[in-house]
Amino acid sequence: MRLSTKGRYGVTAMIHLATYFNKGPVSLKDIAQELDYSEAYMEQLFAALKKERLVASQRGAKGGYSLAKDPSDITVGEIIKALEGPIEFSSCVGGTENFKCKKSTHCVTKEVWEQVNDSINNVIDHITLGDLLKKYDTN
Amino acid sequence: MRLSTKGRYGVTAMIHLATYFNKGPVSLKDIAQELDYSEAYMEQLFAALKKERLVASQRGAKGGYSLAKDPSDITVGEIIKALEGPIEFSSCVGGTENFKCKKSTHCVTKEVWEQVNDSINNVIDHITLGDLLKKYDTN
DNA sequence: GGATATTCCGAGTGGAATAGTAGGGATTAT
DNA sequence: ATAATCCCTACTATTCCACTCGGAATATCC
Numbered sequence: 001m002r003l004s005t006k007g008r009y010g011v012t013a014m015i016h017l018a019t020y021f022n023k024g025p026v027s028l029k030d031i032a033q034e035l036d037y038s039e040a041y042m043e044q045l046f047a048a049l050k051k052e053r054l055v056a057s058q059r060g061a062k063g064g065y066s067l068a069k070d071p072s073d074i075t076v077g078e079i080i081k082a083l084e085g086p087i088e089f090s091s092c093v094g095g096t097e098n099f100k101c102k103k104s105t106h107c108v109t110k111e112v113w114e115q116v117n118d119s120i121n122n123v124i125d126h127i128t129l130g131d132l133l134k135k136y137d138t139n
Numbered sequence: 140m141r142l143s144t145k146g147r148y149g150v151t152a153m154i155h156l157a158t159y160f161n162k163g164p165v166s167l168k169d170i171a172q173e174l175d176y177s178e179a180y181m182e183q184l185f186a187a188l189k190k191e192r193l194v195a196s197q198r199g200a201k202g203g204y205s206l207a208k209d210p211s212d213i214t215v216g217e218i219i220k221a222l223e224g225p226i227e228f229s230s231c232v233g234g235t236e237n238f239k240c241k242k243s244t245h246c247v248t249k250e251v252w253e254q255v256n257d258s259i260n261n262v263i264d265h266i267t268l269g270d271l272l273k274k275y276d277t278n
Numbered sequence: 279g280g281a282t283a284t285t286c287c288g289a290g291t292g293g294a295a296t297a298g299t300a301g302g303g304a305t306t307a308t
Numbered sequence: 309a310t311a312a313t314c315c316c317t318a319c320t321a322t323t324c325c326a327c328t329c330g331g332a333a334t335a336t337c338c
Contacts, residue, residue, distance in 0.1 A: 003229040003252075004296065011248050027313065041298050047315075060306025061312040076251055089259070090142040108271045109150050112215055112263070113142075119258040120228070124251070132247045143325065166284065180327055186286075199335020200283040 006083040010045050018071040018129045025064030052082035072130030089116040145222040149184050157210040157268045164203030191221035211269030228255040
């Protein structure tokens with residue numbers, strides 16, 4: 001039960017990008033080198049981040065990626081969900097799965113999973129890159 | 140990003156067992172049939188639950204499993220952790236991994252993961268089988 | 279004491295997901 | 309033109325998940 005590397009890499013890379021906010025685009029090559037990630041793999045992550053309009057891209061020489069918004073307007077939750085899809089600690093939530101609830105045991109557990117999901121979302125949706133930058137600067 | 144079936148099956152099965160508390164052991168066969176899970180797979184789960192002393196076993200004919208404690212003394216968190224190991228939304232928590240933190244970016248993210256882990260644990264460690272049984276009964 | 283019901287144990291397996299690679303095409307600054 | 313960069317699709321190796329399988333040990337019942 002853990003986040004995949006996408007979420008971790010993504011958040012870390014976005015913090016890195018945030019430190020260059022309003023200083024022009026940063027190339028994937030630079031990001032990958034700085035954080036010691038695979039550049040080709042990062043391409044995939046940034047494609048997803050761009051799709052959700054969290055980053056903007058500049059093609060060609062001297063191009064790269066930059067934050068699409070102010071760091072304080074981007075939450076960790078948005079980044080994670082862009083890369084990994086919605087947070088679901090367990091299923092039988094949201095009604096997508098056709099579960100047998102004949103004994104209602106399942107429905108009792110459903111409440112548990114919902115509480116967990118809510119608490120996770122409550123944390124990650126309220127931490128912005130701006131918050132993290134502050135801590136970063138004071139280190 | 141979700142719990143595996145072990146956690147789900149385990150919690151559901153334990154609620155089922157709780158409804159038979161103090162009524163003698165229930166065989167895996169019965170549990171598996173009732174909940175429509177694979178019996179052989181459940182064996183593995185119950186081995187782990189027994190190891191953590193959440194259930195007690197009775198071998199031989201008329202044997203089976205029973206809760207090792209009062210339902211109100213068993214939390215959902217204990218069950219999940221017995222089956223899936225500790226909750227780690229992301230790593231770089233607990234210091235087991237030797238991460239490069241030269242830019243301190245990683246350490247900023249570490250706080251995020253810790254907050255998420257804490258919030259998950261806070262939910263699942265405070266819901267007992269007893270709590271769930273009450274809801275189950277009033278349905 | 280033999281048939282039967284059960285837990286216990288270790289190993290194996292097929293499929294899905296993860297974590298990348300690889301190769302080329304499109305765009306832009308210089 | 310050239311070099312740097314993003315863009316896109318497909319491929320691959322490894323790991324993890326959700327089981328299955330075969331048998332041994334133990335207890336009950338007749």
